[in-house]
Structure formats: C-alpha cells, structure tokens
Amino acid sequence: MSCKTGSRVAMRPLSEEALEMIARRFALLGEPMRLRLLHALFDGEKSVTALVEASGGTQANVSRHLQAMAEAGLLGRRKQGLQVFYSIADPTLFQLCELVCGSLEEKLARDAKAFARAG
Amino acid sequence: MSCKTGSRVAMRPLSEEALEMIARRFALLGEPMRLRLLHALFDGEKSVTALVEASGGTQANVSRHLQAMAEAGLLGRRKQGLQVFYSIADPTLFQLCELVCGSLEEKLARDAKAFARAG
DNA sequence: GCACTATATTACCTTTTGCTTATATAGTTT
DNA sequence: AAACTATATAAGCAAAAGGTAATATAGTGC
Numbered sequence: 449m450s451c452k453t454g455s456r457v458a459m460r461p462l463s464e465e466a467l468e469m470i471a472r473r474f475a476l477l478g479e480p481m482r483l484r485l486l487h488a489l490f491d492g493e494k495s496v497t498a499l500v501e502a503s504g505g506t507q508a509n510v511s512r513h514l515q516a517m518a519e520a521g522l523l524g525r526r527k528q529g530l531q532v533f534y535s536i537a538d539p540t541l542f543q544l545c546e547l548v549c550g551s552l553e554e555k556l557a558r559d560a561k562a563f564a565r566a567g
Numbered sequence: 568m569s570c571k572t573g574s575r576v577a578m579r580p581l582s583e584e585a586l587e588m589i590a591r592r593f594a595l596l597g598e599p600m601r602l603r604l605l606h607a608l609f610d611g612e613k614s615v616t617a618l619v620e621a622s623g624g625t626q627a628n629v630s631r632h633l634q635a636m637a638e639a640g641l642l643g644r645r646k647q648g649l650q651v652f653y654s655i656a657d658p659t660l661f662q663l664c665e666l667v668c669g670s671l672e673e674k675l676a677r678d679a680k681a682f683a684r685a686g
Numbered sequence: 687g688c689a690c691t692a693t694a695t696t697a698c699c700t701t702t703t704g705c706t707t708a709t710a711t712a713g714t715t716t
Numbered sequence: 717a718a719a720c721t722a723t724a725t726a727a728g729c730a731a732a733a734g735g736t737a738a739t740a741t742a743g744t745g746c
Contacts, residue, residue: 471602478596483581484581507722511725529713551659616692628734631735648743649692
C-alpha cells in the first residue's frame with residue numbers, strides 16, 4: 449500500500465485498486481475545462497458564479513466539474529449563504545501542474561531545435 | 568508561453584493550446600492500463616512482448632497504448648531486429664507518480680482517521 | 687522465396703464522458 | 717408565503733476512447 453516515504457513508486461507492486469485511484473486522479477486533470485477551473489482557483493477560493501465567468505463554461509457544467517473534483521479531494525467546498533466557494537484542497541496540484549508544464553516546455557524547445565536542424 | 572522558471576503556474580494566463588497540451592498529458596496518465604505499462608517500464612526498457620506479459624493486455628491494445636505515449640514524448644522507442652523496446656523518456660513521470668501516490672496515501676489516511684472518529 | 691516471429695494497423699463495437707437544456711433545491715429578501 | 721438568486725441535479729445526446737479480432741507490415745532464418 450505504501451508508496452511514498454522516499455522510496456520509488458517503481459519498485460512497488462501496485463494493486464489494481466491503487467492503479468485505478470491513481471488513474472482517476474490523473475484523468476480528472478485530463479480535461480481542459482477542469483484545468484481552467486483549477487487554474488482560476490490557483491490564486492484563491494472562488495464562488496461558482498465567479499468560476500463560471502472565469503472559465504466561460506455554463507453554470508451546470510462548471511458545477512458538475514467542481515463537484516467531481518471536490519469529491520476526489522482535489523477541491524474544498526465552503527457554503528456561505530447562497531453561495532458556494534471552492535478552493536484548492538490538495539497542494540500537490542501546484543506541483544503537478546508545474547511538473548507537466550515544465551516538461552512540456554522542454555519538449556517543445558527540443559522539438560523546435562530539431563526542426564531547425566532538420567530544416 | 569513560459570510557465571516553468573521557478574514561477575507559479577498560478578499566475579500565468581494559459582493559452583487554450585497550452586491547456587489542451589497539459590490536459591492531454593494528464594489524460595494519458597489517466598488510464599489504468601497505461602499506468603500499468605509505465606509501472607512496468609519504471610525498472611528499465613522492455614520489449615512489447617514483455618510488456619504484454621507484464622500488463623496482461625492483448626498485443627494490439629498494448630501496442631496502441633505504447634505508441635500513444637511514445638508520440639507524446641513520454642516513452643522512447645528503440646527498434647532492434649524484430650523487437651521494439653520502449654522506455655521511459657520523460658523523467659518527470661517518476662515524480663508525477665510519486666506526487667499523486669503520496670497525495671492519495673495522505674487522503675486515505677485522513678479518511679480512515681475520520682471514519683474511526685465517526686464510528 | 688517461404689515459413690516464422692514481433693509489432694503495427696484496421697474495422698468495429700461498447701462504454702464512457704463532456705456538454706446542453708430544463709428543472710429542482712436551498713437560501714435570501716420582502 | 718412569494719419572488720428572487722445561487723447552486724445542484726436529471727435526461728438526453730454526440731463525441732471520444734478503450735477493447736477485441738482480424739489483417740498487414742517488417743524483419744529473421746531456412
């Protein structure tokens with residue numbers, strides 16, 4: 449079960465359940481609209497209405513995505529009067545996005561270089 | 568375009584294209600079978616046949632998944648005679664899996680604790 | 687060239703998923 | 717209670733994605 453504690457994920461036999469949990473988490477990050485919402489939340493909690501405006505999505509769709517991420521523990525939910533405020537609940541989200549973003553940048557730079565060489 | 572260089576992804580206006588690239592990368596990690604293949608590759612490059620055995624998938628399916636990940640730059644491909652060897656090409660994959668795995672562990676621990684308190 | 691092996695590709699089916707429209711719920715204000 | 721606002725939920729649809737079976741390609745050895 450344990451795969452943190454400084455040791456390599458590589459070495460551990462991952463159970464089918466663990467694999468599905470990990471996959472589900474990655475899959476949640478695998479849609480542009482949800483990334484847009486997360487990105488909008490990176491500078492602090494926001495109401496659903498604010499997120500609808502920030503993302504350009506419909507109210508129903510945004511609400512659904514927010515709920516899905518909240519259920520997975522990615523987002524926190526705070527109800528205040530009529531409004532519901534969502535916020536980043538899992539700090540690893542920042543690191544995950546940094547990692548992927550950085551990796552993509554490097555790849556793009558490499559590709560551009562290769563293109564220049566080839567041309 | 569730049570979102571690495573030590574600075575927060577949070578602050579940058581991400582273009583629609585960038586968002587889709589990031590989403591695509593996460594989505595690739597969002598399927599158990601692909602995670603199984605990656606996990607099998609964590610201890611070094613393997614032939615397609617070896618990966619078919621390790622993952623329990625069919626040859627056609629495994630081949631497709633491997634190609635998808637290779638095209639995205641996650642995997643490297645080396646052809647040697649009849650065999651094709653795939654390997655981890657993006658070292659951030661290790662860190663990504665560590666991060667998610669660790670985060671899930673913490674969440675599970677918290678949930679278990681809350682359950683104990685509730686019961 | 688022919689048989690054989692390893693990998694890739696195609697066609698097809700099924701399930702999943704994201705989106706939209708319409709409606710319901712919950713909370714506020716008067 | 718009635719009108720209003722913010723959010724959630726439901727039903728239905730269209731597109732995407734994963735899986736399988738069958739076939740094609742490419743490399744090897746006889």
